[in-house]
Amino acid sequence: MFYCPWMRILVTGGAGMVGVRLAERLARDGVLADRPVGHLALADIVEPSGPVLADFAVDTVVADLAAEGVSGELIADRPDVVFHLAAVVSGAAEADLEEGYRGNLDGTRALFESIRRIGRGYRPRVVFASSIAVFGAPLPEVIGDDQCLTPLTSYGTQKAIAELLLCDYSRRGFLDGVAIRLPTICVRPGRPNRAASGFFSSIIREPLNGEEAVLPVPDDTRHWHASPRSAVSFLLRAAVIDTGVLESRRCLTMPGVSVTVAEQVEALRRVAGDGVVGLIRREPDETIRRIVAGWPRL
Amino acid sequence: MFYCPWMRILVTGGAGMVGVRLAERLARDGVLADRPVGHLALADIVEPSGPVLADFAVDTVVADLAAEGVSGELIADRPDVVFHLAAVVSGAAEADLEEGYRGNLDGTRALFESIRRIGRGYRPRVVFASSIAVFGAPLPEVIGDDQCLTPLTSYGTQKAIAELLLCDYSRRGFLDGVAIRLPTICVRPGRPNRAASGFFSSIIREPLNGEEAVLPVPDDTRHWHASPRSAVSFLLRAAVIDTGVLESRRCLTMPGVSVTVAEQVEALRRVAGDGVVGLIRREPDETIRRIVAGWPRL
Numbered sequence: 073m074f075y076c077p078w079m080r081i082l083v084t085g086g087a088g089m090v091g092v093r094l095a096e097r098l099a100r101d102g103v104l105a106d107r108p109v110g111h112l113a114l115a116d117i118v119e120p121s122g123p124v125l126a127d128f129a130v131d132t133v134v135a136d137l138a139a140e141g142v143s144g145e146l147i148a149d150r151p152d153v154v155f156h157l158a159a160v161v162s163g164a165a166e167a168d169l170e171e172g173y174r175g176n177l178d179g180t181r182a183l184f185e186s187i188r189r190i191g192r193g194y195r196p197r198v199v200f201a202s203s204i205a206v207f208g209a210p211l212p213e214v215i216g217d218d219q220c221l222t223p224l225t226s227y228g229t230q231k232a233i234a235e236l237l238l239c240d241y242s243r244r245g246f247l248d249g250v251a252i253r254l255p256t257i258c259v260r261p262g263r264p265n266r267a268a269s270g271f272f273s274s275i276i277r278e279p280l281n282g283e284e285a286v287l288p289v290p291d292d293t294r295h296w297h298a299s300p301r302s303a304v305s306f307l308l309r310a311a312v313i314d315t316g317v318l319e320s321r322r323c324l325t326m327p328g329v330s331v332t333v334a335e336q337v338e339a340l341r342r343v344a345g346d347g348v349v350g351l352i353r354r355e356p357d358e359t360i361r362r363i364v365a366g367w368p369r370l
Numbered sequence: 371m372f373y374c375p376w377m378r379i380l381v382t383g384g385a386g387m388v389g390v391r392l393a394e395r396l397a398r399d400g401v402l403a404d405r406p407v408g409h410l411a412l413a414d415i416v417e418p419s420g421p422v423l424a425d426f427a428v429d430t431v432v433a434d435l436a437a438e439g440v441s442g443e444l445i446a447d448r449p450d451v452v453f454h455l456a457a458v459v460s461g462a463a464e465a466d467l468e469e470g471y472r473g474n475l476d477g478t479r480a481l482f483e484s485i486r487r488i489g490r491g492y493r494p495r496v497v498f499a500s501s502i503a504v505f506g507a508p509l510p511e512v513i514g515d516d517q518c519l520t521p522l523t524s525y526g527t528q529k530a531i532a533e534l535l536l537c538d539y540s541r542r543g544f545l546d547g548v549a550i551r552l553p554t555i556c557v558r559p560g561r562p563n564r565a566a567s568g569f570f571s572s573i574i575r576e577p578l579n580g581e582e583a584v585l586p587v588p589d590d591t592r593h594w595h596a597s598p599r600s601a602v603s604f605l606l607r608a609a610v611i612d613t614g615v616l617e618s619r620r621c622l623t624m625p626g627v628s629v630t631v632a633e634q635v636e637a638l639r640r641v642a643g644d645g646v647v648g649l650i651r652r653e654p655d656e657t658i659r660r661i662v663a664g665w666p667r668l
Contacts, residue, residue: 169486169542188467208618218518219518220516220517220518220519221518221519221534222537222618222619223534223537223538224541224618226538226542229534229535229537229538232534233531233534233535236519236521236527236530236531236534237527237531239520239521239527240521240524240527243522244467244524320506320520320522321520
């Protein structure tokens with residue numbers, strides 16, 4: 073097969089918070105796996121907010137991965153590495169069952185099927201952004217690599233199913249997959265999204281911007297966070313590791329920082345003072361409390 | 371909602387070995403969950419080999435669960451209990467990726483979706499025949515309830531995905547599911563099927579019928595078996611247990627008898643003599659050996 077020294081990369085969910093940061097990091101590095109990046113395609117259902125300035129070609133594709141024919145077009149260029157970040161987030165997948173399964177299950181399956189159908193030795197590295205939502209209470213205090221998957225949300229169910237597909241398609245030689253289970257990303261920049269975990273970022277971000285933030289869970293809620301920068305590093309590392317050592321267990325749980333909401337609030341107080349902390353309004357939401365209570369804490 | 375004292379039951383895969391035995395047992399018992407059986411529908415892609423004689427109405431439906439509209443028709447009568455046994459067996463799902471995903475993933479999802487779409491409080495007990503193929507080596511000597519799912523076949527992957535769907539649809543209140551992970555059923559009566567585990571039965575059944583049987587794995591291969599009668603009892607029990615005590619963990623691994631192939635052969639020798647054992651021909655098959663090596667042993 074023709075070997076091109078230039079690395080071609082596809083990012084689904086390329087307009088999302090992690091996707092944009094991943095693109096910016098690739099633009100800055102200019103290389104991946106010791107090969108110069110030649111082309112980067114950013115696919116998402118919306119246009120990325122700004123252009124990515126890079127020494128290589130960057131294309132944006134506005135399309136829905138689960139729609140007929142879309143994944144085939146994205147894969148037609150045979151990218152060497154696919155970062156599959158596109159997802160219907162947890163709150164939205166819980167609110168709309170059909171939309172969640174369509175985006176998170178059908179979209180992922182369509183992507184993997186398009187890769188398989190290319191055939192002729194094509195076997196890209198696929199880095200899949202999974203989530204610690206694949207785990208569900210009751211859980212041990214420390215989550216090991218052999219923790220069984222008992223998701224308590226439709227989002228977590230869909231991520232767990234996608235992990236199973238990734239492993240089966242890898243085992244059969246259609247792709248070379250690695251699933252990275254990301255902790256909650258905190259502090260997320262930008263505007264709130266519909267993730268049930270969104271408040272973990274809101275209670276820091278909005279008060280620092282002089283805006284009110286709603287805290288829907290008790291202060292003693294403990295959770296597990298990684299920064300946006302760490303998330304990008306996890307994904308880039310997954311793109312270059314030797315998957316031979318993983319054998320059939322290709323789903324990796326990433327480390328994070330475990331804190332209570334009270335500890336987050338006290339950290340904000342130390343940095344920004346009582347006035348800023350006063351912008352956090354406690355407004356219990358039983359649905360969010362229940363979703364978060366089912367997630368791992370550290 | 372209108373309450374009918376007569377129990378209506380749907381069995382998918384109703385022409386299969388377990389499906390037929392389940393139907394015969396229901397005909398004999400005449401009751402399920404202390405309610406008289408009023409109607410039994412047996413659905414399968416082929417006609418059952420013989421009629422089921424019962425004091426209640428028995429219908430057979432020849433249809434493909436994954437085909438457009440079929441699951442909706444099967445569910446239109448709102449059965450109180452659905453035994454979902456239909457499956458593309460392990461060897462066939464490994465040989466034909468598309469057929470396996472279509473039958474085992476799309477078919478199951480269509481069934482669950484049809485149940486969900488009825489709505490209006492309809493929430494049948496769904497007993498799903500899963501498999502110990504959801505587990506994959508390396509495994510501990512004893513499989514606990516918290517064993518993580520690492521299937522090493524497409525069949526096991528599809529069963530694991532169906533389990534996740536069953537749990538999510540149960541959690542959301544669309545159905546009341548229980549997944550029963552059956553060990554390999556041995557001795558299976560009838561003709562060989564395309565299950566990779568088929569030889570465990572063939573090496574007993576064919577020689578007893580005076581026919582040659584092929585043994586594709588080494589004699590020290592250890593595996594885990596349940597009789598057809600036990601399988602039926604597991605499924606019937608799952609139809610009546612209080613699922614409240616299961617909480618979110620609705621997938622149950624069934625007990626079995628753990629033996630090596632050599633022990634099976636010696637048991638056959640004790641019962642039927644050297645001449646019958648001589649009909650077992652050793653013909654190593656690396657594909658089957660590898661599939662079986664990935665399964666739990668006890």
